[in-house]
Amino acid sequence: MKGLWLKDMKLLKNQKSFLAVIAAISIGFLLSGQNPSSVVSYMMVMCSILVISTIAYDEQNNGLAFLLVLPVSRKQYVREKYALGIGLMLAAIVAGEILSVLVSLIKPSVYEKEGWIVVLLASVLMAVLIQSVTIPIQLKFGAEKSRIAMLVAIGCVALAAYFVVKIADSRHMDVGMGIVQLVQNDRILFVGCGLIVAALLMGVSYAASLQIMKKKQF
Amino acid sequence: MLRLENVKKHYDGFDLDCSMEVKRGFVTGLIGKNGAGKSTTFKLILGLVGREGGHVEIFQKPVEQMGPKEKERLGVVLSDSGFNGVFTIQDLVPVLKNLYPRFKEEAFLQKCRDFDLPIHKKLKEFSTGMKQKLQVLTAISHEAELLILDEPTAGMDVIAREEILDLLREYVESGERSILISSHISGDLENFCDDIYMIDKGKIILHEDTDILLDNYALLKVTEEQYQKLDKTYILRRKKEAFGYSCLTNQKQFYQENAPQIALEKGSIDEVILMMIKGEEK
Structure with missing residues (x-):
């Protein structure tokens, strides 16, 4: 799997300009007084998109077929993509925090420790959701068709979220307030619940991707 | 090293049904026109497409059980795929x-x-030729025991083709390594392979040792009258020509001895393919 990992690192090296734009926008946000945690959140979401770009690169000119005749199993390929996704998420957190500290030396900002964990967890969930939806779609439909599939999937997720809130409203439940209360009353439970949801999402997505790859024909 | 037994694959308008074998120390060629089923056969061997029947064995193991460890022993060139251009x-x-x-x-x-x-x-x-060279060099870079090369010389000029084939000859010199190679340039295979399979419309139409193919196969050029009198025991295919018939035989010597008056042309792989595909059975 190390070979695949190295290949993806080389591919990401080719995305230098994309990474530079993310860094520049993040610095801009920080200098304009944005909350550092929202910048970390932005970086995580953008880095999640990079996983998809490595799959798109692999698929160019039927290249995935060639990768699979190298000593790589279909399972290893899928596993490496999810590991890369998690790795990029962690890298975005570290890079975002370092950037926030560095920018705060020039322009001190109010570091909201209270809200930090909530925003960070929400960002992790969002990044996991993006990866969980996009990786199997990209593997199933390839670079061209996946754009349409991705729009449909985003629509479905938005609709699902809308209905959850609607149903909660009809039962006089305030989802936002519920989360705030959970954060205030039991932070450990909140983080635990968030991480379990993230792990579940990724687990289901990984199983789906594995099935897609096993059935993929070249 | 490699064995395919009644391997079946169906696409719209195309059916493949193929059996073949690559023995240890052998260079085996797969030859056929475009769309004959060469690349599909390679993809079936490598497990890149599923099959509807039969079985494929590499290193005496079903292809489904082939993991990274077995793949380390393979060197592969695919005709329509390779490393990313970046x-x-x-x-x-x-x-x-x-x-x-x-x-x-x-x-x-x-x-x-x-x-x-x-x-x-x-x-x-x-260039295309350079990419193919790189794929071949990659395939032989890790002491693979079996090379599976789909059109490895595509896009190369004649000198580069000869250089690559020399390199491959050197690679299998020890007698422990094997190659399965396809090419639509029959000249490449004529002087390189130990045995050759010909594929057409998804079926193997001929399997023969290259030496036998080149030594024993021949084209008889006969008039209508000569054809009527001809002993057709060893005629594989015939084709109507302006002068009469071209007939493909795998017993050149028989006709040299028994019908010395008949014009006889030494068989080249191209001619044999042409006759096997275009010719009719006697």
């Missing part, structure tokens, strides 16, 4: 080193230099 050869070296424990870095880089492949140039700037 890489340079220098980028690929650490990747290959980590994928293949027996990867010979120095020898690989030296061969790239010998074949004028720029180490620091992106592959997308390579």
